[in-house]
Amino acid sequence: xxxxxxxxxxxxxxxxxxxxxxxxxxxxxxxxxxxxxxxxxxxxxxxxxxxxxxxxxxxxxxxxxxxxxxxxxxxxxxxxxxxxxxxxxxxxxxxxxxxxxxxxxxxxxxxxxxxxxxxxxxxxxxxxxxxxxxxxxxxxxxxxxxxxxxxxxx
Amino acid sequence: xxxxxxxxxxxxxxxxxxxxxxxxxxxxxxxxxxxxxxxxxxxxxxxxxxxxxxxxxxxxxxxxxxxxxxxxxxxxxxxxxxxxxxxxxxxxxxxxxxxxxxxxxxxxxxxxxxxxxxxxxxxxxxxxxxxxxxxxxxxxxxxxxxxxxxxxxxxxxxxxxxxxxxxxxxxxxxxxxxxxxxxxxxxxxxxxxxxxxxxxxxxxxxxxxxxxxxxxxxxxxxxxxxxxxxxxxxxxxxxxxxxxxxxxxxxxxxxxxxxxxxxxxxxxxxxxxxxxxxxxxxxxxxxxxxxxxxxxxxxxxxxxxxxxxxxxxxxxxxxxxxxxxxxxxxxxxxxxxxxxxxxxxxxxxxxxxxxxxxxxxxxxxxxxxxxxxxxxxxxxxxxxxxxxxxxxxxxxxxxxxxxxxxxxxxxxxxxxxxxxxxxxxxxxxxxxxxxxxxxxxxxxxxxxxxxxxxxxxxxxxxxxxxxxxxxxxxxxxxxxxxxxxxxxxxxxxxxxxxxxxxxxxxxxxxxxxxxxxxxxxxxxxxxxxxxxxxxxxxxxxxxxxxxxxxxxxx
Numbered sequence: 001x002x003x004x005x006x007x008x009x010x011x012x013x014x015x016x017x018x019x020x021x022x023x024x025x026x027x028x029x030x031x032x033x034x035x036x037x038x039x040x041x042x043x044x045x046x047x048x049x050x051x052x053x054x055x056x057x058x059x060x061x062x063x064x065x066x067x068x069x070x071x072x073x074x075x076x077x078x079x080x081x082x083x084x085x086x087x088x089x090x091x092x093x094x095x096x097x098x099x100x101x102x103x104x105x106x107x108x109x110x111x112x113x114x115x116x117x118x119x120x121x122x123x124x125x126x127x128x129x130x131x132x133x134x135x136x137x138x139x140x141x142x143x144x145x146x147x148x149x150x151x152x153x154x
Numbered sequence: 155x156x157x158x159x160x161x162x163x164x165x166x167x168x169x170x171x172x173x174x175x176x177x178x179x180x181x182x183x184x185x186x187x188x189x190x191x192x193x194x195x196x197x198x199x200x201x202x203x204x205x206x207x208x209x210x211x212x213x214x215x216x217x218x219x220x221x222x223x224x225x226x227x228x229x230x231x232x233x234x235x236x237x238x239x240x241x242x243x244x245x246x247x248x249x250x251x252x253x254x255x256x257x258x259x260x261x262x263x264x265x266x267x268x269x270x271x272x273x274x275x276x277x278x279x280x281x282x283x284x285x286x287x288x289x290x291x292x293x294x295x296x297x298x299x300x301x302x303x304x305x306x307x308x309x310x311x312x313x314x315x316x317x318x319x320x321x322x323x324x325x326x327x328x329x330x331x332x333x334x335x336x337x338x339x340x341x342x343x344x345x346x347x348x349x350x351x352x353x354x355x356x357x358x359x360x361x362x363x364x365x366x367x368x369x370x371x372x373x374x375x376x377x378x379x380x381x382x383x384x385x386x387x388x389x390x391x392x393x394x395x396x397x398x399x400x401x402x403x404x405x406x407x408x409x410x411x412x413x414x415x416x417x418x419x420x421x422x423x424x425x426x427x428x429x430x431x432x433x434x435x436x437x438x439x440x441x442x443x444x445x446x447x448x449x450x451x452x453x454x455x456x457x458x459x460x461x462x463x464x465x466x467x468x469x470x471x472x473x474x475x476x477x478x479x480x481x482x483x484x485x486x487x488x489x490x491x492x493x494x495x496x497x498x499x500x501x502x503x504x505x506x507x508x509x510x511x512x513x514x515x516x517x518x519x520x521x522x523x524x525x526x527x528x529x530x531x532x533x534x535x536x537x538x539x540x541x542x543x544x545x546x547x548x549x550x551x552x553x554x555x556x557x558x559x560x561x562x563x564x565x566x567x568x569x570x571x572x573x574x575x576x577x578x579x580x581x582x583x584x585x586x587x588x589x590x591x592x593x594x595x596x597x598x599x600x601x602x603x604x605x606x607x608x609x610x611x612x613x614x615x616x617x618x619x620x621x622x623x624x625x626x627x628x629x630x631x632x633x634x635x636x637x638x639x640x641x642x643x644x645x646x647x648x649x650x651x652x653x654x655x656x657x658x659x660x661x662x663x664x665x666x667x668x669x670x671x672x673x674x675x676x677x678x679x680x681x682x683x684x685x686x687x688x689x690x691x692x693x694x695x696x697x698x699x700x701x702x703x704x705x706x707x708x
Contacts, residue, residue, distance in 0.1 A: 015501050
């Protein structure tokens, strides 16, 4: 079954790794990288549906620059920006650059899930809407195995 | 208070400099003018005295000259034989008294000194004067005026004698001058209460009777050598130490000195009066200057004190503003740094929750405890987040929006929000809103936030049973909104601190301590200020002052 492919980009590794784990628990094909450059490298090799990108990553490429590049490499991948209070203006800037939306840290899991589903929905096809609905179901119960064939037959 | 010492020192300094600068010239002027005036006055007085002495001496000289002349004329125009006839002598005597006057007697004396004819009140006919000093004098000099002497008649008198040379036989015509008339004439020169005029001879013997202190022929005790030249002036002290002015003028009869005398004090009396008047004027001038100086410096120092006080108030406000601005900047940085760990914590607790849901852990005994603890952690993360959010809500540079705001309406809305809460705690909210408040250009939401903060603070300060008074009024070009409570009040030391961030008197968890800080900054951004008056135990009043900015006509 095609799983929801998410890339988490955050230099705060504790945060990034835990989020990846939690997403994977929720049957998400989640990957995480600690920098903008690493994200771009990975995106050249693998397709993602959604990218969760921390805006402020001091030392190296910052969030907005990475965002610009991402839109070139995978224009269909939706980007959700994570921002602290002081960088709200940057988030708005990011929206102009093509980001889907932004959330202010610290963020609740439910809010993140909702946003990711919305982002995915945006992708537009009927199939993806269904996929989105299914994915929402999945993610409510961590640990439960998804039986794709059973569902498709319904 | 240290400041009082500074002000009183300053005042003393100003007063002493001003007094010095204004009094010194005044006194100098007064003294100088007085001495100049005194000198001139004295000179004038002296000149006057001297003139009088001279004039009187001239008059006496004239008196003597006239009588000498008429005596000589009689002698020259009559022979010895004619003169020795009683009848003729008497008529000559009568004529002399008519034309000149002051003759007591008249006598004819031959060259042997024998008085052969006499007209007068005394029995002097036949007496011999050969031995008398005056006889020798008149025989040699031709004209002689004697000093005063007693003579045969034993009364003070003086004579004028002329010699007529008839061939080989000289004879003398002699007349006695009436000393009373002579003396009165001399005395007519005296002036004033202590004035005196008399004649003394070289030896200082009175030739006329003075008004005070002597008789004819007594010693005056004056040293006539002091009076040199023609007319001179001396100041001498009497035996009692009284200062006397003497103006003396020598007669042409060279051994007679006419003296006019007066007490120095009397002549100078006018000067002393002037001096006293001048002193009085200067003293009152000094008094006026001193009073004016003290008064104006007091005024000035008070002004200084007032403006110092105001400046201190402004300075304090400025310091507070700076403090808050600095804190605001720091807050932004700190907050962001806190958000990241909070985000991590939340992820980890979420992860723990996720793990707790898996089958193997569900049977754990302490499952509930785990879940509760995780929830608690998340609660406090949320609490921390709110604090940061509250702080940053200000730090983010949000310019107040400008819309038409009716202050009274805003107050009423805010009050209605809190009415229930107040009523439950038996607190009455009273409003006294000025009906003529203008519409301001401001940010309604932020203003409401401020009023909400202040009114709920008032309610919390009271607790239960009390009154919150809200009033609005226009004051020149400002709107003043006051929110008062009769709660527990704020102690003096805390007055400055209440606007600091995180200052709260509530239990931990019950308040962020940011309300007043945020309110202060909102109002300050609008160009206004919040001030407070409070006394512990009596209540508190917060006053919001906003400049009147009229909305632009659309």
